[in-house]
Amino acid sequence: MESSLDTLPKIGAPATRALNAAGYTALRQLADAPRAELARLHGVGPRALDIIETALEQHDLRLS
Numbered sequence: 001m002e003s004s005l006d007t008l009p010k011i012g013a014p015a016t017r018a019l020n021a022a023g024y025t026a027l028r029q030l031a032d033a034p035r036a037e038l039a040r041l042h043g044v045g046p047r048a049l050d051i052i053e054t055a056l057e058q059h060d061l062r063l064s
Contacts, residue, residue: 003027003055011051014043031061
């Protein structure tokens with residue numbers, strides 16, 4: 001199932017809250033976002049980053 005660029009993938013409540021607080025409310029906004037910057041957000045761990053990267057790859061997009 002392909003993810004939508006208009007929403008965040010299902011990554012868990014803490015990671016979703018952290019991304020929302022940082023201004024990321026849609027998958028498209030994460031394209032080219034620095035992986036290291038996202039990893040520094042409290043609640044965004046390796047599992048959430050893997051899910052985000054997989055969702056972005058479905059649209060030929062990547063983190064930087």
